[in-house]
Amino acid sequence: MSDHDERPAEAAEEQGDPRENSGDGGNRLRKVLPQEVPPAAPTAGEAHAKPAPALPTAGEARARPEPEPERAPEPQPDAEPRLTGRQRLAQGVWPPRVTRAQLIVAVLLFGLGFGLAVQVASNSDSDSALRGARQEDLVRILDELDDRTQRLEDEKQGLEKQRDELENSSDQAEEARKQTVEKERQLGVLAGTVAAQGPGITMTIEDTKGTVEADMLLDAIQELRAAGAEAIQVNGVRVVAGTYLTDPGKGVGVDGNKINAPYRFKVIGKPQDLEPALNIPGGVVQTLEKEQATVTIERSTDILVDALRAAKRPDYARSSSR
Amino acid sequence: MIAVLGLVVGVVAGLLVRPEVPAVVEPYLPIAVVAALDAVFGGLRAMLDGIFDDKVFVVSFLSNVVVAALIVFLGDKLGVGAQLSTGVVVVLGIRIFSNAAAIRRHVFRA
Numbered sequence: 001m002s003d004h005d006e007r008p009a010e011a012a013e014e015q016g017d018p019r020e021n022s023g024d025g026g027n028r029l030r031k032v033l034p035q036e037v038p039p040a041a042p043t044a045g046e047a048h049a050k051p052a053p054a055l056p057t058a059g060e061a062r063a064r065p066e067p068e069p070e071r072a073p074e075p076q077p078d079a080e081p082r083l084t085g086r087q088r089l090a091q092g093v094w095p096p097r098v099t100r101a102q103l104i105v106a107v108l109l110f111g112l113g114f115g116l117a118v119q120v121a122s123n124s125d126s127d128s129a130l131r132g133a134r135q136e137d138l139v140r141i142l143d144e145l146d147d148r149t150q151r152l153e154d155e156k157q158g159l160e161k162q163r164d165e166l167e168n169s170s171d172q173a174e175e176a177r178k179q180t181v182e183k184e185r186q187l188g189v190l191a192g193t194v195a196a197q198g199p200g201i202t203m204t205i206e207d208t209k210g211t212v213e214a215d216m217l218l219d220a221i222q223e224l225r226a227a228g229a230e231a232i233q234v235n236g237v238r239v240v241a242g243t244y245l246t247d248p249g250k251g252v253g254v255d256g257n258k259i260n261a262p263y264r265f266k267v268i269g270k271p272q273d274l275e276p277a278l279n280i281p282g283g284v285v286q287t288l289e290k291e292q293a294t295v296t297i298e299r300s301t302d303i304l305v306d307a308l309r310a311a312k313r314p315d316y317a318r319s320s321s322r
Numbered sequence: 323m324i325a326v327l328g329l330v331v332g333v334v335a336g337l338l339v340r341p342e343v344p345a346v347v348e349p350y351l352p353i354a355v356v357a358a359l360d361a362v363f364g365g366l367r368a369m370l371d372g373i374f375d376d377k378v379f380v381v382s383f384l385s386n387v388v389v390a391a392l393i394v395f396l397g398d399k400l401g402v403g404a405q406l407s408t409g410v411v412v413v414l415g416i417r418i419f420s421n422a423a424a425i426r427r428h429v430f431r432a
Contacts, residue, residue, distance in 0.1 A: 105379060105380075108362075110329065134404065
């Protein structure tokens with residue numbers, strides 16, 4: 001009970017303990033007490049008697065009543081007719097008396113209750129939680145909000161950047177994939193792994209006498225290539241970069257496949273270039289006709305080169321472009 | 323009794339009317355209310371001690387309110403308003419507690 005020490009002094013300051021203003025304090029007590037608590041009159045002598053010893057000096061007045069609040073509520077062992085705090089409270093509350101003191105206190109308490117209710121009401125308004133805040137608090141809250149906004153803004157920018165990067169990279173990946181597929185097709189046409197379709201010519205070499213040899217066909221192929229042929233097949237064999245022709249005896253060997261007359265070339269390329277290239281004087285057609293073979297050439301807008309060749313993985317050559 | 327009625331009527335009126343608190347008074351109202359509570363507890367204790375004086379009560383009530391508001395006002399001007407109002411509330415709270423302890427001894431004898 002540490003509050004024991006300061007309590008009496010406070011009470012004296014707070015309530016204007018009559019003992020404090022030593023001189024007329026007793027007078028006021030005498031004046032006030034009877035009208036405040038009239039039934040206390042019989043014990044007024046007792047009430048006066050108590051502060052009386054404390055009167056001589058103010059310093060003693062503060063020190064003297066120190067044990068008093070403790071002693072007061074104790075039941076008096078000597079059974080003096082003394083009014084307890086409880087009785088005073090009961091007297092104050094009931095019966096209600098309209099006195100000046102009661103009215104003044106009522107007015108003040110009305111003000112207190114009013115202020116209390118107003119403050120509680122304005123404080124519990126959830127939508128205006130900031131209304132009661134003081135300026136520096138508001139500034140601090142605003143700063144915090146600014147910081148938070150800044151942080152979130154930074155985070156948002158980072159995330160947006162990341163998203164853009166991801167979108168770009170996926171776009172790029174998609175683009176690269178498309179290009180790869182496109183390139184694979186182009187290379188597949190050249191390597192003979194995919195079928196090809198387009199304008200071109202069909203050349204048929206009838207060889208009734210069996211005089212056509214591999215070098216003549218090779219000349220024809222080379223002439224076609226020089227004229228810009230993009231895909232060639234001979235009697236169901238695709239002619240690619242590594243194609244070789246041999247003379248196995250009867251007929252011609254193309255990449256080890258033996259083919260016989262008539263030799264039908266299906267060539268994709270520009271027909272206006274391919275046909276004259278074969279027909280130039282001293283060219284393929286004239287040479288073959290000199291050997292008693294008949295050559296017929298047809299232009300077509302839609303040649304299908306559908307002979308395929310398995311993609312062969314090179315054993316030794318590696319791409320050096322990486 | 324009339325005093326208690328005044329308090330009750332005040333609370334009810336405050337809840338019913340719900341006036342807009344002027345912005346000037348706003349920071350001081352809570353401190354003033356706490357100071358007034360302190361004065362009320364002091365008065366109650368004095369009544370139980372048998373030394374209640376209405377004049378002293380009025381003066382202490384008003385001066386408590388004014389001084390508390392003044393301290394907060396000064397603190398706001400000095401830039402330590404938050405700390406100072408915290409200090410005022412702490413001091414008033416201690417006083418309310420000690421007064422409540424005395425009242426408790428009177429009422430419950432314990």
